[in-house]
Amino acid sequence: MLLKEIKDIYHKELDEIYPKEEVDSMFYFMIEHFLGLERFILAIDPGVIITKEEEQHMFEGLSKLRQEQPIQYILGETTFMDLKIMVNESVLIPRPETEELVNWVLDDLEKSDESIKLIDIGTGSGCIAIALSKLNPNIKATAIDVSKSALEVARNNALVNDVNIKFVQADILKTTSLGERYNIIVSNPPYVRGKEIGNMRNNVLQNEPHLALFVPDEDPLLFYRAIAQLAVDDLAQNGVLYLEINQYLGADVKGLLKEFNFSDIELRKDIFGNDRMIKARKPA
Ligand SMILES: C[S@@+](CC[C@H](N)C(=O)[O-])C[C@H]1O[C@@H](n2cnc3c(N)ncnc32)[C@H](O)[C@@H]1O
Numbered sequence: 015m016l017l018k019e020i021k022d023i024y025h026k027e028l029d030e031i032y033p034k035e036e037v038d039s040m041f042y043f044m045i046e047h048f049l050g051l052e053r054f055i056l057a058i059d060p061g062v063i064i065t066k067e068e069e070q071h072m073f074e075g076l077s078k079l080r081q082e083q084p085i086q087y088i089l090g091e092t093t094f095m096d097l098k099i100m101v102n103e104s105v106l107i108p109r110p111e112t113e114e115l116v117n118w119v120l121d122d123l124e125k126s127d128e129s130i131k132l133i134d135i136g137t138g139s140g141c142i143a144i145a146l147s148k149l150n151p152n153i154k155a156t157a158i159d160v161s162k163s164a165l166e167v168a169r170n171n172a173l174v175n176d177v178n179i180k181f182v183q184a185d186i187l188k189t190t191s192l193g194e195r196y197n198i199i200v201s202n203p204p205y206v207r208g209k210e211i212g213n214m215r216n217n218v219l220q221n222e223p224h225l226a227l228f229v230p231d232e233d234p235l236l237f238y239r240a241i242a243q244l245a246v247d248d249l250a251q252n253g254v255l256y257l258e259i260n261q262y263l264g265a266d267v268k269g270l271l272k273e274f275n276f277s278d279i280e281l282r283k284d285i286f287g288n289d290r291m292i293k294a295r296k297p298a
Pocket residue numbers: 105106107108109112135136137138139140141142158159160161164184185186187202203204205225226227
């Protein structure tokens with residue numbers, strides 16, 4: 015079959031679900047991943063023919079896209095801070111906002127040569143700990159998650175990216191001590207309230223792990239409270255906490271950190287202008 019015909023079928027089947035440009039982009043990701051073809055192949059050679067087996071991959075992918083499965087899960091991988099991160103339904107798909115949090119940490123450490131002990135709480139795919147370790151060799155990272163299957167993905171990602179990270183399975187809501195002193199605690203904990211479900215896309219809601227996303231409406235800051243308490247106890251002197259936050263809860267998280275007497279609290283917006291991350295220093 016002509017590759018061009020497959021592209022037409024993708025548009026016919028998917029244009030009612032996704033914007034046209036997104037369908038183009040998904041089609042190109044599919045041919046790169048499953049057929050090893052460059053995205054500009056059709057511009058160079060509109061007569062490209064693919065084999066029956068290749069057709070089958072493309073049609074299986076199409077059927078998953080029709081069911082609104084995220085393309086990252088279909089391909090089994092995504093890119094985070096230009097690093098390859100493998101993903102499956104056990105882990106949240108790393109988001110661009112989280113890259114901004116990672117960049118904040120990297121920028122703050124840019125001028126330092128000291129060894130940094132860092133812990134990533136709720137590591138999921140491991141993207142934060144892995145990117146920080148890879149991009150700043152002074153960082154010695156530990157990463158924890160309650161989910162065994164997420165940790166399997168994260169461990170594999172550490173191997174794929176050739177970084178050495180200590181992974182620990184633990185429930186942060188039941189942990190009273192991190193066991194060691196850290197210079198940096200970083201976390202992107204679950205923060206979506208049940209009442210925000212209406213704002214979410216189907217493909218997120220139906221496919222990404224709810225354990226990674228949701229907090230109860232009546233206590234949306236429960237992870238932030240647990241992490242703040244651990245940070246008060248287990249950050250080294252002058253240690254810093256970096257958190258990704260729910261865009262609607264910036265003032266609340268800031269208030270919580272003030273209650274714990276953190277200093278130098280700084281709230282930052284993401285590229286979309288939403289409150290998205292906060293940094294604070296251990297109380298003196
Ligand atoms: C929003 S996801 C963040 C994943 C990854 N750090 C990222 O930024 O893409 C939150 C993570 O917290 C983990 N988690 C949820 N409840 C937890 C708990 N009680 N203790 C430890 N980790 C938990 C989830 O399994 C999930 O991997």
